[in-house]
Amino acid sequence: MTNGFKWPGGRNPDDPPRDFLERLLTDPRILLWGVIFLIAIWLGSGFYVVDPGETGVIRRFGKELAKTSPGLNYHLPWPIDQRNIVNTERIRRIEVGFRSGAGTLDRERKATAESLMLTGDENIVDAQMIVQYKVGDPSKFLFRLRNPEETLHVAAQVALRSIVGQATIDDVLTVGRTRVQAETQLFFQRLMDNYQSGIAITEVKLQVVDPPEQVKDAFHEVVRAREDRERLINQALGYKEDLIPRARGEAQKVLRDAEAYKEERILKSKGDAARFLALYEEYKKATKVTRDRLYLETVNRILPKADKIIVDPAIHTTILPLMPLGLNVLPDSKPAPSSDSQSGIESQLATQPFRQVRR
Incomplete structure (x- = not known):
């Protein structure tokens, strides 16, 4: 006994199942609610979520319709629309x-x-x-x-x-x-x-x-030999890069020294030329005196530590003079005249047959 309890649709629990199915199929209200429920489920199947880094591709009857971005999206349910979600960020x-x-x-x-x-x-x-x-x-x-x-x-x-x-x-x-x-x-x-x-x-x-396994060892030997060759080449190039700048620097130094020597020689030559010209002017004024002075200066410069004896060839022309070579005393110690004229010097030379010059 069910004490008057009935299932939805008026079915009594004691009724046979066959009668219940017949009532479901014949009751329009039950069919309507069933259809509404199925339609709701079908429409709800169109909601979908696209995760970050993904892109949704929607097709309608097999033809591409649109692309959807991450988030909650919707398309018409199958079989009208279909979706494919592709991860575009995954490597x-x-x-x-x-x-x-x-x-x-x-x-x-x-x-x-x-x-x-x-x-x-x-x-x-x-x-x-x-x-x-x-x-x-x-x-x-x-x-x-x-x-x-x-x-x-x-x-x-x-x-x-x-x-x-x-x-x-x-x-x-x-x-x-x-x-x-x-x-x-x-x-x-x-x-x-x-x-x-x-x-x-x-x-x-x-x-x-x-290389293939069969020739790997031999090939590695070749590779090592080539690496050694490259290493030696690099060392030689490094030596070259070090040597060439040094040689260029030394060459520049030699050139600079040569230029300096050149300038020095030019200036010295100009100085010697100026000195010679000045001396020549003096020589023209007193030819014999200047010539004798130059001669004596040259002898003194060539023989700085030797005693010098001056002989006047104008006096001793026929008789060989006897000169006291062992003496260190001048035979005539009179001072020379103060005049620089040629006649005064010639008279001095004439009165002194010879003289010894100390060191």
């Missing part, structure tokens, strides 16, 4: 030449078919590369590429092989590695732009670039 990555797998014994398994490639000088290298990218245009990323990850992987191999194939093995392994990375990134980005993929390549990094 994604692909691996070329190896695969990293968590939880495996070999965390980085080489993909030999991808890693072995030929350089421009016909050497084989084993290269492994990581590419980082993000979605720049969600619409192109969703609708232009059927399989974006696979397309990226193949295009990355094409870009790397193209650049390595134009470089020498020295460029790839040593000094040109950074340039190879930059050119690979540019080539890769051009490929993605040509595909209209909506993908922006943020970084290309060569993880490992080595």
Whole structure:
């Protein structure tokens, strides 16, 4: 007994289920409320949230309609509108030449078919590369590429092989590695732009670039020898850069010394010429006296420590004079006349047959 209790719709708990279903289907009020409830759920399914760093792409009957920004948004429910939410800030990555797998014994398994490639000088290298990218245009990323990850992987191999194939093995392994990375990134980005993929390549990094295992040791010996050669060349260039400026400085010093010596000689020559001209003027005034004085000064300068005896050749012309060479006394100590005239000096010389000059 239910004591008069009834379920919504007038159903008595004791009534059979079949009768209850029939009442639901035949009662218009129940059907109306049911339809309203279903419509509310259907309309409510159009609300969605776009997180920061994401972009929503709305399609209406399969055709792109709009892009939505982060926050609470709404679109007409399925099947009228459909949405795709793409993270445009997350950095994604692909691996070329190896695969990293968590939880495996070999965390980085080489993909030999991808890693072995030929350089421009016909050497084989084993290269492994990581590419980082993000979605720049969600619409192109969703609708232009059927399989974006696979397309990226193949295009990355094409870009790397193209650049390595134009470089020498020295460029790839040593000094040109950074340039190879930059050119690979540019080539890769051009490929993605040509595909209209909506993908922006943020970084290309060569993880490992080595010769094949079979010749790795020999190749490393060659690389070390080349490094030694470069080191010696750099040392020689450093010595050259140190020696050349020093030599130039010494050359400039020699030139300056030569210029100074030149000026000194010129000035001395001018002084000697002026002195000679002045002496010549005096010589013209008293020719014999000046000549005798110059002669005596020259003898005194040449023989500064020797005794000098002056003989007047005008007096002793036929008889060899006997000169007291051992004496240190002048035979005539009379002072010379004060007059500088030629006649006074000649008379003095005439009265003194010889004289000894002390040291």
